[in-house]
Amino acid sequence: MAMSKRTKRSMIVLLSVVVLFVLLVSVLFTASGVFKKAKYLDPWKRDYAGQFEDPRLQLAAYGLLAANGHNMQPWKIRLDKQNPLKLSLYTDHTRLALETDPLARQTLVSQGTFLEYLKVAGEQLGYQTEIKLFPDGEYDEQNLSESMDQKAVADITLTKTAPQVNPLFDYLFLPDTNRMAYKPDPLTPEQTAQLKQINDDKDLTLTLLEDSASIQKLGAYGVEGTNIETGLARMNDESARIFRSNEYQKNKYRYGFSFEGQGTTGVKKHLLQGMITLFPSFNNEKASTKLAVQAAREAADHSPAYALIVSKDNSRTSQVKAGMLYSRLILAGHEEGLVMQPLSQVLEEYPEMKEPYTRIHKEYAPGGGTIQLLVRVGQPTQDTPLSMRREVTDLIAD
Structure with a gap:
């Protein structure tokens, strides 16, 4: 039986709507970057730290996974040039959240989270970590940024020991x-x-x-x-x-x-990312x-x-x-x-x-x-995704 003109028009309209929808979704996904490799998640991989021969970088790579305020990752490390088993942790004053954390208290708490992750990883990899906080004294609060550059939060000295299974190590990756x-x-x-x-x-x-x-x-x-x-x-x-x-x-x-x-993942994440990218006002205050x-x-x-x-x-x-x-x-x-x-x-x-x-x-x-x-x-009702992390080599200060 021949299809009526009305039916044909309806099918054409429906097909057009489907095509437009597919095109719209494609545009949104492209704007989101759905096909881009998530390099920002590389530090979470279990073999990431193993690419470095320097044990100080290996342990710092685990410290990088620690909780930190606003995910600013406000850490700098200086590798001792004389002692290959010593490094110092500094606060990166260029990564302060000056509005929400004007006194940099949360930022200093974030230095501690890094140190503890490094310490747990050290036990697992066979390094005792001697941590000395503020070896040159605490900051000059009147010249805070300059003081953060000059004074280490901690000196960390490693001593090679037999690796010990630390039951907390596996949870660094969550x-x-x-x-x-x-x-x-x-x-x-x-x-x-x-x-x-x-x-x-x-x-x-x-x-x-x-x-x-x-x-x-x-x-x-x-x-x-x-x-x-x-x-x-x-x-x-x-x-x-x-x-x-x-x-x-x-x-x-x-x-x-x-x-x-x-907690947004999958298709919903890419749709939202595409919308925000194409129409920034969508994410208004x-x-x-x-x-x-x-x-x-x-x-x-x-x-x-x-x-x-x-x-x-x-x-x-x-x-x-x-x-x-x-x-x-x-x-x-x-x-x-x-x-x-x-x-x-x-x-x-x-x-x-x-x-x-x-x-x-x-x-x-x-x-x-x-x-x-x-x-x-x-107890969780649902899992939460991993957050962005920089390369550990980006933490190295001159």
Whole structure:
């Protein structure tokens, strides 16, 4: 039976719509860079460190995987020219997040996370790591950037020993942060005990809070801090400057934020990346703020426990040591099937955050200490992608 003209027209229209849709998706995927190799993920490969003969670079390659504020990777290393088993870690002052972290406290915590990952890797590879913090004294706070260039955060001296199996080593290769909803299951007594026993520093306190009142209160602090931070244009501008909207940018810069940090992967990631690349206004400040606040509320409603790391003072040494403890907490958590997310906003030190910052310290650090980290803890409901990392050779300072 011959096809009617009306039917033919309908089929032509349908075919045209399908072709246009395929073309649109193709354009979006091309703009996203779907066919580009994700070089920014190379440092996560288990054989990445093995390409370097220098054991200092090998261990630094593992340190590179550590958690760090805003994924700025604010690390520089200097390889000792006289001693092939010695290196020094410096803060890269060109990678400070001056709006959200004006006092560089989070940046110094990030130095500690690097050191602990390096230390764990050293044990596995057969190197004892002697870490001396601030060998030339702490920074001159009045000339901070210059002081960061001149004074090492740590001198690290390696001693060759027999390799020892470190049960935490395998967990270096897992994402350090999971911002998704967590399962409602409370931590088991065994999990709680394992996390509590990792702290052996008398100047730091690690507290796990699992009662309903604390969970509700700390979740509210997380939402409040997010509301304040995302309501400030200068904070949003800072985040926008380090947001990498497609594979091309991620391969070029290899640090900062991306859709992976929000748990977005696969087809959805490439569609969003393509949209943002072709139509930058799609990711405007209002839309980003709304998503951030929604995510904070979702997190607050799905957090069975929180951890607090509190230092007796707020010295640069204490900040670094808090970061080392946080890395141990992350790795021990992974071993127990747990994931974590630091809620940094309410602990940030700028005028608009002063009121909740003061309030949370009165409640949870009444002895005058400093809360260095407030962390969500729980079992994941979904995996989170790996984040960008630079080449370890990019960390080497002249």
